[in-house]
Amino acid sequence: DTTSPDTTVSATTGDTGQPSGPWTSIRLPPYLVPTHYVVDLRPVLEPDSTGKYWFNGTSEAKFIVAQPTNYIYIHSNKLSYSKVEVRDSSNAVVPKTAHWLYDVNQYLVVELVEQMVGGGEYSLLTEFQGELADDLGGLYRSSYINSAGNQVVIATTQMQPTDARKAFPCFDEPALKATFDISLSHKPPYFALSNTPNNPPIPPQTPAGEYTKTKFKRTVKMSTYLLAFVVCDFDFVESQTTSGTQTRIYARPQQIAAGNANYSAGITPKILEYFEGYFNVSYPLAKSGDKEFIHLLYHLCFHSWSNYQQFLFLYSILPQPILHMDQFVVSDLQRALNVDGLVSSRPIVAENVNTPSDINALFDTISYSKGACIIRMINQFAGEAAFKLGLENYLKEYAYGPVNHTQLFAFWSDAIDTTGGQNPTNSFATAMQSWTLQMGNPVVTLTRGGSGVVATQQRFLLDPNADKSQPPSPFGYIWTVPLWYSTQSDPSVKLTWMYPNQDTTLTGVASSDYIIGNYGGFGYYLVNYDNDNWMKIIDQLNNDYTKIEAKTRGQLIYDSFSLARAGELHYNISLSLTEFLKSDFYYVPWESGLDSLGYLDQMLGRSKVYGVYSSYLLSLVEPLYQNVTWVDGGSHLDQYQRVNAIWTACSYGHLDCITNAMTQFNQWKTTGNNNITANLRTSVYCNAVRYGGSDNWDFLWGKYQVESNSQEKAKLEYGLSCTRSPWVVRRFLDFIVANDSAVRKQDASSVFQDLCYNEYARDITWDFLRGNWDFIYGVYGTGFFSFSGIISSCTSHFSTQFELQELEAFKAENADQLGSGVSSVDQALEKTKTNIQWRADYEDIVFAWLSDRVVSP
Numbered sequence: 001d002t003t004s005p006d007t008t009v010s011a012t013t014g015d016t017g018q019p020s021g022p023w024t025s026i027r028l029p030p031y032l033v034p035t036h037y038v039v040d041l042r043p044v045l046e047p048d049s050t051g052k053y054w055f056n057g058t059s060e061a062k063f064i065v066a067q068p069t070n071y072i073y074i075h076s077n078k079l080s081y082s083k084v085e086v087r088d089s090s091n092a093v094v095p096k097t098a099h100w101l102y103d104v105n106q107y108l109v110v111e112l113v114e115q116m117v118g119g120g121e122y123s124l125l126t127e128f129q130g131e132l133a134d135d136l137g138g139l140y141r142s143s144y145i146n147s148a149g150n151q152v153v154i155a156t157t158q159m160q161p162t163d164a165r166k167a168f169p170c171f172d173e174p175a176l177k178a179t180f181d182i183s184l185s186h187k188p189p190y191f192a193l194s195n196t197p198n199n200p201p202i203p204p205q206t207p208a209g210e211y212t213k214t215k216f217k218r219t220v221k222m223s224t225y226l227l228a229f230v231v232c233d234f235d236f237v238e239s240q241t242t243s244g245t246q247t248r249i250y251a252r253p254q255q256i257a258a259g260n261a262n263y264s265a266g267i268t269p270k271i272l273e274y275f276e277g278y279f280n281v282s283y284p285l286a287k288s289g290d291k292e293f294i295h296l297l298y299h300l301c302f303h304s305w306s307n308y309q310q311f312l313f314l315y316s317i318l319p320q321p322i323l324h325m326d327q328f329v330v331s332d333l334q335r336a337l338n339v340d341g342l343v344s345s346r347p348i349v350a351e352n353v354n355t356p357s358d359i360n361a362l363f364d365t366i367s368y369s370k371g372a373c374i375i376r377m378i379n380q381f382a383g384e385a386a387f388k389l390g391l392e393n394y395l396k397e398y399a400y401g402p403v404n405h406t407q408l409f410a411f412w413s414d415a416i417d418t419t420g421g422q423n424p425t426n427s428f429a430t431a432m433q434s435w436t437l438q439m440g441n442p443v444v445t446l447t448r449g450g451s452g453v454v455a456t457q458q459r460f461l462l463d464p465n466a467d468k469s470q471p472p473s474p475f476g477y478i479w480t481v482p483l484w485y486s487t488q489s490d491p492s493v494k495l496t497w498m499y500p501n502q503d504t505t506l507t508g509v510a511s512s513d514y515i516i517g518n519y520g521g522f523g524y525y526l527v528n529y530d531n532d533n534w535m536k537i538i539d540q541l542n543n544d545y546t547k548i549e550a551k552t553r554g555q556l557i558y559d560s561f562s563l564a565r566a567g568e569l570h571y572n573i574s575l576s577l578t579e580f581l582k583s584d585f586y587y588v589p590w591e592s593g594l595d596s597l598g599y600l601d602q603m604l605g606r607s608k609v610y611g612v613y614s615s616y617l618l619s620l621v622e623p624l625y626q627n628v629t630w631v632d633g634g635s636h637l638d639q640y641q642r643v644n645a646i647w648t649a650c651s652y653g654h655l656d657c658i659t660n661a662m663t664q665f666n667q668w669k670t671t672g673n674n675n676i677t678a679n680l681r682t683s684v685y686c687n688a689v690r691y692g693g694s695d696n697w698d699f700l701w702g703k704y705q706v707e708s709n710s711q712e713k714a715k716l717e718y719g720l721s722c723t724r725s726p727w728v729v730r731r732f733l734d735f736i737v738a739n740d741s742a743v744r745k746q747d748a749s750s751v752f753q754d755l756c757y758n759e760y761a762r763d764i765t766w767d768f769l770r771g772n773w774d775f776i777y778g779v780y781g782t783g784f785f786s787f788s789g790i791i792s793s794c795t796s797h798f799s800t801q802f803e804l805q806e807l808e809a810f811k812a813e814n815a816d817q818l819g820s821g822v823s824s825v826d827q828a829l830e831k832t833k834t835n836i837q838w839r840a841d842y843e844d845i846v847f848a849w850l851s852d853r854v855v856s857p
C-alpha cells in the first residue's frame with residue numbers, strides 16, 4: 001500500500017514503484033540543494049537469531065527547493081524505512097501522498113500532496129534499518145581475532161564512490177556538499193570515530209552493555225563520499241604537528257603493541273604540515289581553534305592528483321626518499337599507457353556516466369594514474385612556481401570539492417603568465433583538453449628530414465588492426481604535445497611544442513647524433529625513430545648506458561616493446577634493447593624491462609619458445625643476482641631491485657636461488673623462528689611452495705590463519721598461491737569460498753588474482769570462477785573494485801581461438817552479473833584477439849632472435 005504513511009514499497013520484490021517521472025533520471029534534480037544533515041546511527045555488533053547483523057538510523061536532510069515541485073528523490077540503497085516525513089521551515093509536517101524506492105537509480109522517492117514553495121527550506125526526516133553486512137560498502141561489518149583468540153566485530157565505512165547512500169539517505173553526488181552533524185551509538189568498551197572530534201570530547205561513563213551516544217562536531221561543507229565512521233575497540237598512538245594539531249593512528253591492539261602504527265604516527269603530522277604549507281590552506285576538516293582532531297589516514301582524499309602529490313611529498317620530506325621519483329615512470333606512466341593503448345579506454349573527463357556501476361569504473365587507472373601523469377606533465381612545463389601558485393589559488397576558491405578541470409586550467413594558465421612563463425600558443429586550456437577530453441595517447445615519430453629532424457604524431461593503439469579513428473574524437477586524435485628531447489652531443493633537455501595541423505622540425509641536430517624524445521619521461525606519449533637512430537641508441541646503451549639517464553633508459557625499453565607489439569617496430573630492435581641490462585643494475589630500467597617482457601612471458605608460457613626465453617632471462621639476470629646478494633640493505637630502490645633479481649632468478653629456475661629460498665624456509669619450519677628478511681619473504685614463501693611439497697603449503701596455511709599483521713598476511717597469501725599441484729589449488733579454492741573465517745571476504749579477490757598469476761593454477765581458477773559465477777557475484781556484490789581485477793588477471797594469458805570463444809560465452813551468460821567488471825570483459829576480449837594475432841605474427845621472430853643468442857637447453 002503505497003499511500004500508507006509509513007510503509008515502503010519494497011523494491012526487492014521487483015516492484016520499483018511508479019514507472020515514470022523525474023526519478024528515472026540517473027542524476028539528482030538540480031532544484032533540490034542539500035545544506036545540512038543530522039544523522040544518528042546505531043550499528044548492532046551482535047547477530048540476530050538468524051545470524052545477521054543490522055544497524056538502525058535516523059536522519060534529517062535539510063535542503064533548499066529552488067523551484068516548486070511535488071517530488072523529492074534522494075539516494076538510498078538497501079535501506080528499509082519505518083518513517084518518512086517531510087517538514088517545512090516552521091517544522092510543520094508537509095502532507096505526502098506516497099513514498100517508494102526506485103531501485104534502478106537507488107532512490108527513495110517522496111510524492112507530496114502539494115508543491116513545495118520555490119526558495120523554501122525543507123527537511124526530510126527518516127527512520128531506517130540496514131543490514132550491517134561484511135560487504136565492504138557503506139556502513140559495513142569487519143572483524144579481527146584479538147590476542148585472546150576471540151573474534152571481535154567492528155563497524156566501519158567505505159563511502160567512496162557511491163556507497164554513502166547505503167549508510168543513510170543522502171544526495172550522494174560529489175558536488176552536492178553540505179555540513180554534517182553525525183552521532184553514533186555504541187556499547188563500551190567500543191567507541192566511535194568520525195571525521196571531526198567528538199563533542200564533548202570525552203564520552204560519559206556508561207555501564208557496560210548499555211548504549212551510549214558519541215556526537216561529533218559539525219563538519220565543514222563537504223561531499224558525502226568523504227564521510228567516515230568507525231565503531232571499534234582499537235588502540236591508538238598519538239603525535240602532533242609543529243603547530244600543535246594532534247593526530248592519532250588507530251589500529252587493532254596487537255598492531256599498536258607491536259609498534260606497527262609507529263611509522264604512520266610519525267609520518268602523519270608531516271603529511272598535514274606538508275599540505276598546509278604547500279597549499280597554504282589548513283587541513284580541510286580541522287576548524288580553526290580545534291587543537292584536537294581525529295585523523296583517519298586512508299580517508300585523506302586529495303582527488304585525482306593525490307598520486308603525484310604523494311611522490312612530491314615523500315620526495316621533499318625524507319632525506320632518503322622512500323619512493324624515488326624515478327619510480328613514477330613505472331608505477332603510473334607505464335601503467336596508464338598500458339590501458340590507454342586499448343580501443344576500450346576512455347577520456348579522463350567522462351561524459352557517459354549512466355549507472356552506479358559506471359561511476360565505480362571511473363575510480364580506475366585512467367582517473368588515478370593518467371590524471372597523475374597529465375598533472376606531472378603540466379608541472380614539468382609550467383615550472384614548480386606556477387604549478388604551485390595555480391593550485392593554491394584554485395584551492396582557496398574551490399576547496400574540498402571534486403576537481404573541475406576547466407577552472408583548474410584557468411588558474412594554472414594565469415599562474416604561468418604571473419610567473420613569466422610561456423603558455424602554449426593555442427592556449428593552456430586547448431592544449432590540455434586534448435589530453436583530458438580525448439582518450440588514448442599519441443606516438444611521436446622522429447625521423448631525419450631535409451633540414452633536421454621531423455616530428456609527427458599519430459594515435460597509438462596496441463592492436464595493429466584497430467581503426468585509429470574510432471570512436472570519433474572531437475580532437476581527431478591529435479594532441480598538443482610538449483616534446484622534450486636531447487641529443488648525443490648536447491645532453492641538455494629542450495622543449496618544443498607540437499601543435500595540431502602544423503609541421504614540427506627540430507633543427508641543429510648533428511647528422512651523426514642520435515636523438516631521444518621524451519627525455520626524462522615527463523610526457524604522456526610514446527616515441528618512435530627510424531631504425532638507424534634506434535641502432536645508435538642501442539650502441540650507446542651497450543657501450544656506456546650511463547650517458548642516458550635511468551628513467552629514460554626505462555622509457556626506451558617500454559616504448560620499444562609497446563611499438564613492437566603494435567607492429568610499428570621490429571622485435572629484433574626491442575629485444576636488442578634489453579641486452580644492456582646485463583650490466584645495468586639500476587631499478588627503473590630493470591623494472592621496465594621485466595614489465596615489458598612480462599607480456600612475452602604470458603604469450604610464450606605454453607609454447608616451444610619458453611625454453612630459450614627462460615635461458616635468455618637467466619643470462620640477463622645472473623650478473624644482477626650475483627650483485628644484489630641475499631643480504632638485505634641499501635636504499636629503497638636497491639631493496640626493490642634485490643626483490644626483482646631474486647624473484648626473477650628463482651622463477652626461471654636459478655639453482656642457487658632456489659636452494660637459498662628452500663634453506664631459509666626449512667630453517668623457519670624446523671626452528672619456529674622466522675628469520676627471513678621482510679622484503680624477501682614473498683619470494684621465499686612462494687618458491688618453497690612452488691618447488692617444495694604440500695607440507696610446505698600446509699605449514700604456510702597454518703601461519704596464514706593466525707597471522708594478524710596484514711602485510712605479513714598478504715605475503716603468506718601470495719605464497720599459498722604459488723603451488724603447482726592441481727589438487728592443492730582446488731582445495732585452496734574450496735577453502736576460499738566455503739569457510740567464511742579462513743579467508744576474509746575483502747581478501748578473496750586478491751587470492752583469486754594471485755592464483756591467476758600462477759600459470760599452473762590459472763586455468764583451474766578461471767574454470768572455478770566461471771563455473772560458480774552466480775555464487776561469486778552474489779557473495780562479493782557489485783560495490784567494490786575487485787571484479788575487474790579478477791577478470792583481467794585471469795584472462796591476461798588468453799591467446800587461442802578456443803579461449804576467445806570461452807570468454808565470449810562467459811560474457812553472454814553473465815551479461816547482467818558483471819557489475820564494475822563489464823568494461824574489463826570487453827578489454828579482455830579485445831586483448832585476447834590481439835594476443836591470438838600476436839602469436840601468429842611474432843612467435844617465430846622472437847624464437848629466431850632468442851635462439852641466436854642462447855644455447856638451447
Ligand SMILES: *[C@@H]1O[C@H](CO)[C@@H](O)[C@H](O)[C@H]1NC(C)=O
Nearest residue numbers: 042044054055056082128129
Ligand atoms: C532497531 O530497529 C528495529 C526496528 O525498528 C528494532 O526492532 C530494534 O530494537 C532496534 N535495535 C536497536 C538496538 O535499537
Ligand SMILES: *[C@@H]1O[C@H](CO)[C@@H](O)[C@H](O)[C@H]1NC(C)=O
Nearest residue numbers: 237256257258259260261262
Ligand atoms: C612505538 O611508539 C611508542 C610510543 O612512542 C613506543 O613506546 C614504542 O616502544 C614504539 N614501539 C616500537 C616497536 O618501536
Ligand SMILES: *[C@@H]1O[C@H](CO)[C@@H](O)[C@H](O)[C@H]1NC(C)=O
Nearest residue numbers: 276277278279280281392396
Ligand atoms: C598564505 O596565505 C595568507 C593569507 O591568504 C598570506 O597572508 C600569506 O602570505 C600566505 N603565505 C605563503 C607562504 O604564501
Ligand SMILES: *[C@@H]1O[C@H](CO)[C@@H](O)[C@H](O)[C@H]1NC(C)=O
Nearest residue numbers: 175403404405406407408410
Ligand atoms: C566547471 O567550471 C566551468 C567554468 O566555471 C563551468 O562552466 C562548468 O559547468 C563546470 N563544470 C562542472 C562539471 O561543474
Ligand SMILES: *[C@@H]1O[C@H](CO)[C@@H](O)[C@H](O)[C@H]1NC(C)=O
Nearest residue numbers: 583584585624626627628629
Ligand atoms: C654491485 O654493483 C655496484 C654498482 O656497479 C657495485 O658498486 C657493487 O660493488 C656491486 N656489488 C657486488 C656485491 O658485486
Ligand SMILES: *[C@@H]1O[C@H](CO)[C@@H](O)[C@H](O)[C@H]1NC(C)=O
Nearest residue numbers: 667668671672673674675676
Ligand atoms: C633467528 O631469530 C631468533 C629470534 O627471533 C634468534 O634467537 C636466532 O638466533 C636467529 N637465528 C639465526 C640463525 O639468525
Ligand SMILES: *[C@@H]1O[C@H](CO)[C@@H](O)[C@H](O)[C@H]1NC(C)=O
Nearest residue numbers: 705735738739740741742743
Ligand atoms: C572454518 O575454518 C576454521 C579455521 O580454519 C576452522 O576452525 C573451522 O572448523 C572451519 N569451519 C568449517 C565449517 O569448516
Ligand SMILES: *[C@@H]1O[C@H](CO)[C@@H](O)[C@H](O)[C@H]1NC(C)=O
Nearest residue numbers: 570571572848849850852853
Ligand atoms: C632478426 O634477428 C634474427 C636472428 O638474429 C635474424 O635472423 C633476422 O635476419 C633479423 N631480422 C631483421 C629484420 O633484422
